[in-house]
Amino acid sequence: MAKRRKKKNNAANSQPSPPSNVDATSEPMATTTADTGESLESSSSTPERAAVAATSSAAGSTSFFQSTKEEFEKVVWPDRQQLISESIAVFLMVSLSAIIFSFIDNLFRWVSTLVFG
Structure with a gap:
């Protein structure tokens, strides 16, 4: 791996220079909103x-x-076979999740009847 050298911070390098394609004497451009194109400077x-x-x-x-x-x-839209197989997979996962939640709900219902009578 190549080692990086740290640049010395002197007065010449501390002031950033403007890009070469920008005229330093020109006035700054007015900014506009992206939606309407109206200037932000005037109300x-x-x-x-x-x-x-x-x-x-x-x-x-x-x-x-x-x-x-x-x-x-x-x-890229799925073909018919891919659509059917993925729809079946989603249906099975939703059904499995519903069965698990139902089991957990019944378990908590049974425990709460034991505790609270």
């Missing part, structure tokens, strides 16, 4: 912003349904 609402928000939410729902359809197409 005033204008009719233009309301129209943009309505348009983007309609486009968002269309995009949502389109991506949902694409995901359903990726699903």
Whole structure:
């Protein structure tokens, strides 16, 4: 295994430099919400912003349904025999669990009648 060397912490390395593709003199960009595209900086609402928000939410729902359809197409659905065998397995496990819970319930009922009369 290779050994790692610790870097010395000097004044030149303590200040992180901005990425090379970012202009240090430019103003910071306004952040927006992912759902509506509205700016988080201003709280005033204008009719233009309301129209943009309505348009983007309609486009968002269309995009949502389109991506949902694409995901359903990726699903590998079971064949008939696998569906039947797994359904039987689930039915048997539920039945077994019900029998065990019933047995435990009757055991506690019998013990409680012995203790409390």
